[in-house]
Structure formats: C-alpha cells, structure tokens
Amino acid sequence: MKDIARFLSGFKMFQRTYFCEDSQLFSHLNQAQNPKVLVIACSDSRVDPALLLGVEPGDMFVVRNVANLVPPYETSPGRHGVSAAVEYAVKLLEVEHVIVLGHSGCGGIQALMAPDREALGEFIAPWVTIAEPALREVASQLTHKNKDLRQRACEQAAILVSLENLLTFPWLWERVMQQRVYLHGWYFDMKKGELLSYLPETGTFEPLVARCHMGEKKPQP
Ligand SMILES: [Zn+2]
Numbered sequence: 001m002k003d004i005a006r007f008l009s010g011f012k013m014f015q016r017t018y019f020c021e022d023s024q025l026f027s028h029l030n031q032a033q034n035p036k037v038l039v040i041a042c043s044d045s046r047v048d049p050a051l052l053l054g055v056e057p058g059d060m061f062v063v064r065n066v067a068n069l070v071p072p073y074e075t076s077p078g079r080h081g082v083s084a085a086v087e088y089a090v091k092l093l094e095v096e097h098v099i100v101l102g103h104s105g106c107g108g109i110q111a112l113m114a115p116d117r118e119a120l121g122e123f124i125a126p127w128v129t130i131a132e133p134a135l136r137e138v139a140s141q142l143t144h145k146n147k148d149l150r151q152r153a154c155e156q157a158a159i160l161v162s163l164e165n166l167l168t169f170p171w172l173w174e175r176v177m178q179q180r181v182y183l184h185g186w187y188f189d190m191k192k193g194e195l196l197s198y199l200p201e202t203g204t205f206e207p208l209v210a211r212c213h214m215g216e217k218k219p220q221p
Contacts, residue, residue: 018057025057035061038089040082040162041101042068042108047188049101052195061089067108068100069130070162073169083169090172096181098166102159103188109155130165131158156205159185159198 018026035058041049043064050060063085070082089095111120112128112135134157142150163185167173175181185198187205193212196205 029058033058033061033093035059035089035093036095037061037097037099038063038086038093038095039099039101040064040068040070040086042066042103042106044103044106044108046105046190047101047103052101052188061085061093061095063089065127066124067106067112067128067131067158068102068162069108069127069158070100070165071130072165086166086169086172090169090175090181094180097184098172098181099184099186100159100162100166101186101188102155104152104155104190106151106155109151109158112158113151113154131161134158134161156185156187156198159187163198 037059038061039049039053040063041047043066049055049062049064053060063082065082070086071080073083074080086098090098108124108128109131111117111124112131114120117125117128131154134154137157138150138154142153145153163183166183167176172181176183185205186208187196187198188194189196189211194207195209197208198204199206
C-alpha cells in the first residue's frame with residue numbers, strides 16, 4: 001500500500017501543477033491532442049520516455065512494449081496493438097517524427113538472445129522474434145565478442161529492425177519519402193546516462209547528449 005500511497009501523492013503534485021496553479025494547458029488539451037512526435041519505447045520501468053525527455057502532457061504519443069519493437073505491416077487477422085497506435089499517430093494525429101527508443105540492459109533483448117527462449121513465457125518468446133534479424137546479424141558478426149557487447153549490439157540492431165519495419169507500412173513509407181515524417185533510432189545508455197542516435201551516414205550510434213561527469217567542477221565564467 002505504501003507504493004500506492006506514493007502514486008496518490010504523485011497525482012496530487014501533478015494536479016497542483018496542471019489544474020490548481022495553471023489550468024491553461026489542460027483547457028486546451030481537453031479539446032484535442034496535437035503531439036508532433038510518436039515514441040516507441042520499452043516497457044522497462046527505468047526508461048519512461050516522458051521522464052527521460054522531460055516533456056509536458058500532450059507533447060508525445062507513446063507506445064511501450066517489451067523491447068520497443070515494431071512488427072512489420074501485416075493485414076492478417078489479429079490484434080495489432082502497435083500497428084494501431086502507429087496508424088493513429090501517423091494518419092490521424094499526423095506526427096512529424098517517429099522515435100524508436102531502445103536502451104541498454106534490455107530484458108526483452110536478453111530474452112531474444114537466451115538459448116532457452118521458449119521457456120521464458122508463452123507471450124514473450126513469440127513477441128521478441130520480431131527482432132530475430134538483429135540476432136542473426138549479431139551472431140554472424142560478433143561471435144568472438146563478450147556477452148555484454150553482443151547484447152548492446154543486438155539492442156541497437158533491434159532498433160534498426162523496428163525502423164525498417166516501420167517503413168513497411170505503406171502510408172508511413174509515403175510520408176517518409178515526402179519528408180513529412182522523419183524516423184529516428186535512439187538508444188539510452190543506462191550505464192553512462194547517455195543518449196545516442198543512429199547515424200545512417202556511418203551506420204553507428206553516436207552521442208546525441210553525451211554523459212555528464214559527476215563531481216566535475218563547472219567552468220568558471
Ligand atoms: Zn527493454
């Protein structure tokens with residue numbers, strides 16, 4: 001119950017900020033939302049995109065799932081939750097940016113790489129197979145590297161798989177070609193506290209916001 005009580009005091013803070021002290025924002029948001037960004041992030045409790053990116057309500061449309069995966073465009077009968085969210089964000093909200101936000105230490109990618117993957121759960125194993133192309137790539141290129149490096153490479157390659165899968169949605173592909181929508185592959189390095197972005201020019205993830213150095217003195221003006 002202690003945790004639940006914490007949530008209630010959290011909501012009271014939120015209420016104070018957006019409804020007691022400033023009622024402007026929600027008086028607009030009540031009418032409609034108009035986010036410019038769709039973020040596809042992992043369900044992991046440590047990588048909440050709203051906290052990481054410091055946004056306000058209404059700024060981002062968010063999909064979260066195990067390992068921040070996007071399945072390819074499929075019209076087979078089924079409950080395509082991620083595809084529905086992408087469709088809503090792209091076609092109805094007309095977002096201008098789609099960010100796939102991966103992270104270090106991802107349990108979903110760890111499950112993908114596990115030799116006994118099937119034993120991990122009846123839903124996790126089939127879900128993470130979306131990123132199998134990433135696993136194959138890492139297996140073919142990094143067999144000699146240690147486990148941590150292979151996991152990191154797989155986490156980053158899985159972001160690229162999701163970006164490629166996004167382009168299989170014909171209406172999204174069209175908007176990307178017309179430069180009405182931009183795709184981004186981001187990676188939150190939890191060990192370093194660093195945000196990296198995929199650079200198509202180099203084929204690598206490079207710091208977008210570099211790590212801070214704790215204890216370092218600020219330069220004197
Ligand atoms: Zn994860």
